[in-house]
Amino acid sequence: MSKRLVQAEFNVERDPERCIQCQVCVRQCSNQVHAYDEEAEQVTCDEASCVGCQRCATLCPTGAITIKKAPPDFAPDNNWTSDVIQNIYRQAETGGVLLSAMGNDTAKTSWWDNILLNASQVTNPSIDPLREPMELTTFLGAKPNAVELSFDDQGGPSLATKLAPQLVLSTPIMFSAMSYGAISYNAFESLARAAGQYGTFANSGEGGLHKDFWPHGPNMIVQVASGRFGVDIDYLKVAAAVEIKIGQGAKPGIGGHLPGEKVDERISQTRMIPVGSDAISPAPHHDIYSIEDLRQLIYSLKEATRYQKPISVKIAAVHNVAAIASGIVRAGADIVAIDGYKGGTGAAPTMIRNNVGIPIEFALAAVDDRLRQEGIRNQASVVACGGFRSSADVVKAIALGADAVYIGTAALVALGCHLCQKCYTGKCNWGIATQDPYLTRRLNPDIGARRLVNLLRGWSHEIKEMMGGMGINAIESLRGNREHLRGVGLSDRELSILGIKAAGE
Amino acid sequence: MKRIVAKEEYCMNCRLCEVHCLVSHSRSKDLIKAFRQERGEIVPRITVERLGAVSFAVQCRHCDEPACVEACMTGALSRDPVTGEVTHDPQRCVGCWMCVMVCPTGAIRRDKSGHVAAKCDLCLETGTPACVANCPNEALVIEEDND
Numbered sequence: 001m002s003k004r005l006v007q008a009e010f011n012v013e014r015d016p017e018r019c020i021q022c023q024v025c026v027r028q029c030s031n032q033v034h035a036y037d038e039e040a041e042q043v044t045c046d047e048a049s050c051v052g053c054q055r056c057a058t059l060c061p062t063g064a065i066t067i068k069k070a071p072p073d074f075a076p077d078n079n080w081t082s083d084v085i086q087n088i089y090r091q092a093e094t095g096g097v098l099l100s101a102m103g104n105d106t107a108k109t110s111w112w113d114n115i116l117l118n119a120s121q122v123t124n125p126s127i128d129p130l131r132e133p134m135e136l137t138t139f140l141g142a143k144p145n146a147v148e149l150s151f152d153d154q155g156g157p158s159l160a161t162k163l164a165p166q167l168v169l170s171t172p173i174m175f176s177a178m179s180y181g182a183i184s185y186n187a188f189e190s191l192a193r194a195a196g197q198y199g200t201f202a203n204s205g206e207g208g209l210h211k212d213f214w215p216h217g218p219n220m221i222v223q224v225a226s227g228r229f230g231v232d233i234d235y236l237k238v239a240a241a242v243e244i245k246i247g248q249g250a251k252p253g254i255g256g257h258l259p260g261e262k263v264d265e266r267i268s269q270t271r272m273i274p275v276g277s278d279a280i281s282p283a284p285h286h287d288i289y290s291i292e293d294l295r296q297l298i299y300s301l302k303e304a305t306r307y308q309k310p311i312s313v314k315i316a317a318v319h320n321v322a323a324i325a326s327g328i329v330r331a332g333a334d335i336v337a338i339d340g341y342k343g344g345t346g347a348a349p350t351m352i353r354n355n356v357g358i359p360i361e362f363a364l365a366a367v368d369d370r371l372r373q374e375g376i377r378n379q380a381s382v383v384a385c386g387g388f389r390s391s392a393d394v395v396k397a398i399a400l401g402a403d404a405v406y407i408g409t410a411a412l413v414a415l416g417c418h419l420c421q422k423c424y425t426g427k428c429n430w431g432i433a434t435q436d437p438y439l440t441r442r443l444n445p446d447i448g449a450r451r452l453v454n455l456l457r458g459w460s461h462e463i464k465e466m467m468g469g470m471g472i473n474a475i476e477s478l479r480g481n482r483e484h485l486r487g488v489g490l491s492d493r494e495l496s497i498l499g500i501k502a503a504g505e
Numbered sequence: 506m507k508r509i510v511a512k513e514e515y516c517m518n519c520r521l522c523e524v525h526c527l528v529s530h531s532r533s534k535d536l537i538k539a540f541r542q543e544r545g546e547i548v549p550r551i552t553v554e555r556l557g558a559v560s561f562a563v564q565c566r567h568c569d570e571p572a573c574v575e576a577c578m579t580g581a582l583s584r585d586p587v588t589g590e591v592t593h594d595p596q597r598c599v600g601c602w603m604c605v606m607v608c609p610t611g612a613i614r615r616d617k618s619g620h621v622a623a624k625c626d627l628c629l630e631t632g633t634p635a636c637v638a639n640c641p642n643e644a645l646v647i648e649e650d651n652d
Contacts, residue, residue: 020536021540022521022524024521059519059641061524062537436558438558441517444512
């Protein structure tokens with residue numbers, strides 16, 4: 001066997017003064033980095049398998065373990081970096097496609113940091129959200145072109161316009177689509193419970209909805225994706241809304257593949273496929289090759305749900321996203337979800353994750369502009385997703401034109417994810433992206449749901465604080481209000497696409 | 506009385522309960538010192554049992570009709586009629602290990618330092634059992650049993 005050239009990515013440092021040989025690290029590492037040598041009565045380690053998930057360092061009772069990034073000391077080169085060289089070694093050894101998970105991790109991926117928010121000074125009063133009411137309630141769904149009232153004999157008004165079905169969110173944040181299969185039962189349950197407790201929505205992803213989760217239906221958006229996993233009339237009926245998944249920001253243009261070894265009895269029931277069979281989502285929907293075809297599916301789902309549920313269409317942010325979004329709205333979608341290229345995934349080819357698609361900042365601004373220009377912005381809500389890291393990102397997205405955002409990575413981080421980006425190995429040490437029964441029990445949904453609700457509460461509070469600073473007391477007044485945004489370090493072209501002024505203007 | 510309840514579905518076999526139980530019953534009460542200087546002499550009074558993916562922590566169940574109390578010839582083990590706690594008095598224990606033999610859950614171990622039995626005392630000194638306080642996944646909880 002020839003010598004492998006790929007070098008260890010992490011150094012595992014164990015402080016011998018602190019290590020008590022309790023072997024917690026040995027029992028917690030699914031990558032077998034730590035082992036106990038009975039003869040030497042000592043914990044040993046094999047750094048080559050370390051993925052840097054920090055599980056051992058977090059659980060070590062004496063803090064004896066430190067995991068450090070160990071870029072192999074190749075000769076310094078700005079083009080041929082150690083990552084590039086290591087990737088080539090990997091492919092030269094396996095002949096395979098490089099895989100990654102979570103979102104694009106390359107250096108320049110976020111433009112939110114180039115956008116700054118406004119605050120009131122002197123001429124308009126700011127509002128203290130702790131003392132005055134502040135409204136974050138968000139309604140997702142088609143809004144009428146005009147509202148007509150009718151009056152009874154006594155002149156009492158009532159609404160004559162028939163309103164389209166709406167999702168009511170207590171905060172403009174929802175949990176992104178993450179399927180049961182990609183994430184564990186306990187992670188899925190945590191998300192569903194937290195959505196219900198906070199009055200928002202979780203998304204089932206494309207893997208169906210296990211019957212155990214049907215009680216969470218009123219707070220679930222269910223997906224219909226190209227694999228059609230778990231889709232039947234009961235699945236559509238039990239949910240609050242249905243989302244047609246066309247694309248995903250992390251991997252626009254390609255499908256999905258849940259390996260057969262993850263398809264156990266419960267996942268098999270949920271996805272409606274045999275135990276052990278690969279769950280393959282084709283790249284396209286084979287019945288959607290045009291906007292007209294999409295319209296057929298949207299209306300099939302509307303018929304199936306008796307026009308009582310909003311139908312969402314989720315696409316990846318790609319080059320002609322504005323025109324595509326316009327087509328989707330005209331095809332009858334009530335919600336358009338746009339996933340930017342920072343969006344996460346359980347598995348994607350590295351080259352696709354890092355190079356395909358466009359940032360959500362530009363896509364969102366372009367879609368909002370286009371729908372306004374065409375006079376159809378009211379016909380659908382726009383949900384932005386892909387790499388939202390903080391409440392500030394959310395506020396900026398809403399001011400750019402989003403009705404709400406989906407958070408995926410941030411939610412998983414709240415559950416304990418340390419972004420080691422190895423979801424596709426199925427060995428998630430945090431019990432999130434795995435189906436191994438030894439690992440899934442590490443996520444207690446009581447703790448998970450509590451942490452997610454705390455995250456939503458914290459972000460919502462911060463959103464209110466930022467709105468208050470701008471002198472705005474309802475999220476509706478912030479929506480699409482780009483006057484509250486200014487750009488720094490952006491070119492004229494970038495500013496014009498974002499539709500915002502430069503700082504100082 | 507208060508009972509420690511194990512939720513096997515969330516026990517992840519880290520065995521930090523054993524680590525902290527040992528420290529809690531050490532002289533030094535210090536993690537590193539307890540393991541370096543006292544391990545071997547003192548033992549944790551909680552044991553994680555594991556078969557495959559399933560594991561859970563076992564400690565004294567404070568039985569209503571404790572076999573250990575029945576078997577104890579010196580009266581070192583007794584059941585508090587008011588609180589229901591099964592307590593162990595090392596001063597009276599002669600280390601005959603009958604309690605170890607009869608305990609249906611194997612929750613009593615031999616403490617080599619004093620040649621006496623060692624069992625869960627619910628950490629009465631501190632109030633919250635160390636295993637419950639330090640379980641990272643809330644797989645051990647303390648519940649009030651109203652029976």
